[in-house]
Each structure stands twice: as structure tokens, then as C-alpha cells.
Amino acid sequence: MSSHFDQYKVELERLGLSTIEDLEKLAKPLIKTATKMEVQKASRPPENSQLNSHFGGQPYFEIGESWPTTNNGVPLQFIFQVFNKPDLELPKSIELIQFFYDFEESPWDSADDGLKIKIYKKLNKDKIYFIEQPEELPRNKYCEIKFVPTETLPDWDGIDSYETNASKLSCVLNEDKPWESYGTVVKKLIGEQDYQSQLGGYPRWIQADAAPQQYNKPLPLLFQIDSEDNANIMWGDTGVIYVFYDEVTDRIEFTLQCL
Numbered sequence: 001m002s003s004h005f006d007q008y009k010v011e012l013e014r015l016g017l018s019t020i021e022d023l024e025k026l027a028k029p030l031i032k033t034a035t036k037m038e039v040q041k042a043s044r045p046p047e048n049s050q051l052n053s054h055f056g057g058q059p060y061f062e063i064g065e066s067w068p069t070t071n072n073g074v075p076l077q078f079i080f081q082v083f084n085k086p087d088l089e090l091p092k093s094i095e096l097i098q099f100f101y102d103f104e105e106s107p108w109d110s111a112d113d114g115l116k117i118k119i120y121k122k123l124n125k126d127k128i129y130f131i132e133q134p135e136e137l138p139r140n141k142y143c144e145i146k147f148v149p150t151e152t153l154p155d156w157d158g159i160d161s162y163e164t165n166a167s168k169l170s171c172v173l174n175e176d177k178p179w180e181s182y183g184t185v186v187k188k189l190i191g192e193q194d195y196q197s198q199l200g201g202y203p204r205w206i207q208a209d210a211a212p213q214q215y216n217k218p219l220p221l222l223f224q225i226d227s228e229d230n231a232n233i234m235w236g237d238t239g240v241i242y243v244f245y246d247e248v249t250d251r252i253e254f255t256l257q258c259l
Helices: 004-014 020-030 164-173 178-190
Strands: 032-039 077-083 096-101 115-120 143-152 198-200 221-226 240-245 252-257
Touching (some): 020 164, 020 178, 077 221, 115 252, 143 178, 164 178
Antiparallel strands (some): 032 143, 032 198, 077 096, 096 115, 198 221, 221 240, 240 252
16 A cells, blocks of 8 residues: 555656755745844843834833733733834834733733734824833843844745645655755755744744644744743743734734743
8 A cells, every 4th residue: 555655756756856956946945034133131221212123121102002901901011122124024014013912821822812913004203102111010121132134944844834845855755754854955055943033934833833824825924032031031931922914914813832
């Protein structure tokens, strides 16, 4: 009785795909640029720091806004904000993104209460408004962000969503450990991949691929945030949060994974 690997081999041979070089050719067009966010050591906030991109510290607000809370009125902790620039991998329709989170409730996905992703498509900086952090929240460290362009590819848990033949060829090349074939190609094309805080690109999953689908395709990654020592942030047990966003429909999805 033939296995699904035998079926893969037949399908791929018809397409002329059989070698590690062919796998590289399949993966190369998938490369996406992302912006790595290197969270710097805590420092003293500069004047008007709410107009800077940073973790912790004072968020940007405009007149008429209030500090984000849970449905029960519990204040959310401010995590970070990024003002968009041409060299950042953020949708051009966005001018500012912010993220707030409740570490007591520790929500795991979009359906849970206790998180807020704010997207400003238009800023009115003449209406900037200072809101004091609620007293019940711990003082969080102000950390500047160094933005570094980087290249990303889908990880093994996500490759099947972007290029099925790459997944099949990896299985044919190494039936016992197909992820090793794919990992070799990824390392050759863009170098060693690790977990990181980033804007855009592909998610780096800790567990299985959990990207939300839209139009039979994975929803684009808006950002992912690693557990960051400098900002004193820990998601579960050394976890990562993932936020996905569709620019056309404004759909936002959140998920958290940890070890």
C-alpha cells in the first residue's frame, strides 16, 4: 500500500520538483521583509515621549479619549506604541499602533476580554492630550525601540499555508524529519531564525500554526511581540503574542502561544 509520501513524489515529479535546489526555488519567492523591534534598556523618558515609538512609559492620546479598560472597568497596562514611517513594515494606511494588555486576566485570543489594539489611521497632534496612568497599574519601564529591517520566511508549522509543494517536497526529501530539509533552505536564504518582536513578515510559531484565515489565505501579520526582558514583559511561560490585521476590512485577530 502506497503512502502519502509516494503520492507526493508522483505529484512533484510531474512538476519537475525533486531536489533540495528545487525546494530553495519554491521558498525564495516567499521571502518577506519585516521590521525587527529591538527593545533597548530602560531609560529616562525624554520630553514629549508620547510622540515617540517606545515600550512602556506614556502613550499618545487625543482629546476625548480615555485610558483603555476591560469590560469591567479595570485599566489595561500600556505595552508599546509605534508611529509609522516609510521604512517600517506597517500598512501605509496606519499612522500609529498601540497595544494595551491585562496581565491579571492574561487573555489568550481575540474573544477574551483584557486587551486593546488601537489603530490610528489619522493623527491630530494638535489635539494631543495627557492622561495620567491609573494608580492601580504598576509603573512600567520606558524603553526606546531600535528598528532593524530583516527578512522572514514561513516557519515549518506555517509553510503549508503559503506553498504546499514546498511542504510536500520537504517530506519527500526527508520522510522522518521533513522540517530539517526546509530549515536548511531557510537558513541558506535568510539565515538562522529566532523568536523576535517584529512588524510585518511571517509569524514565528511556538506551537502549531494558528494564523486566522480570510479569503482562504492567512490573515497578514501586523506585529508579534516576544517576551522582552528589558521591558519586563513575559507572556505566559516565555511566550509570544501575535496580532493579525486586514487593511481592507479592519479585521483584527490576536493570539498568544507559549512553551
